[in-house]
Amino acid sequence: MAKILDGKEVAAALKDELVAEVDRLRKQGITPGLCLVMAGSRPDSQSYINSAVKRCSSIGIDCRVKKLPEDVTQGDFLKIIDDLNTDPKINGIMVMRPLPQYISENTIKYKISPEKDVDCLNPINVSKVISGDDDGFAPCTPAAVIEILDYYGIKVEGKRTVVIGRSMVVGRPLAMMLLARNATVTICHTRTRNLAEETKKGEILIAAAGKAKMVTKDMVSNGAVVIDVGINFDESGKMCGDVDFDSVCPIASSITPVPGGVGAVTSTVLAKHVIEALKLQKGIY
């Protein structure tokens, strides 16, 4: 049976470091501030906002949530981003995706100040992820995957690492972050032929496809490390990952559960990024 890679444990360890950091900053009279911006009422965005606010507040970050109507105009949206860019109390800006249909994500993402862009929407930060510079902000979810691998001492260098999924929030940036750590990376996606043949080559297999329980045991090689980034809900409304945990667990060497895996670390990484953003803006090293 695979060893369980416990996201809650990783998040707790990271949280301890961050609380200590926020305490040090508070003694200098500074409190980090985050604003989460949500247009419309998607339940997945709302659920992330709830857990992000809970987690960041418990670390000592001031959280603000800006809820905009689904039919907000592009002009109003841009004005809000502009105000946050210049607000000295706000160190991090997180805009929930996807944006409403009539808002151009391309326009919004360039507008977020790169120094406050804690979830990597601005192409300046995307380009840093691609070139392997670590002075920008990577998106929080792939950064959470890296935190888990680091915490458990799982080295990716030289290893055949297969990522399923090519989204801008997870698959693509994650592939680049693994490449920067010298993994041999394969990206699989909806048009990949003989998917199981490809995924079986992975010594490390990362599922970020957004499709419930799609990774079955015939797709996993014996002893693989399996990281499940999926957050889906099954027929009975229960949260489940992209990996069919019960069938894969017996053959993997280690595996992240859902819930309690990558998702449990993501909001703590967000808090980490807000603190880094503050230090960057204030010139604290």
Ligand SMILES: Nc1nc(=O)c2c([nH]1)NC[C@@H]1CN(c3ccc(C(=O)N[C@@H](CCC(=O)O)C(=O)O)cc3)C=[N+]21
């Ligand atoms: N710019 C942007 N970045 C995002 O990362 C992003 C987004 N937009 N839009 C919406 C989706 C959805 N999403 C969720 C993350 C965690 C939970 C969640 O339930 N987390 C639980 C833990 C789940 C677990 O344990 O696996 C928690 O933090 O307590 C839900 C939803 C992020 N998203």
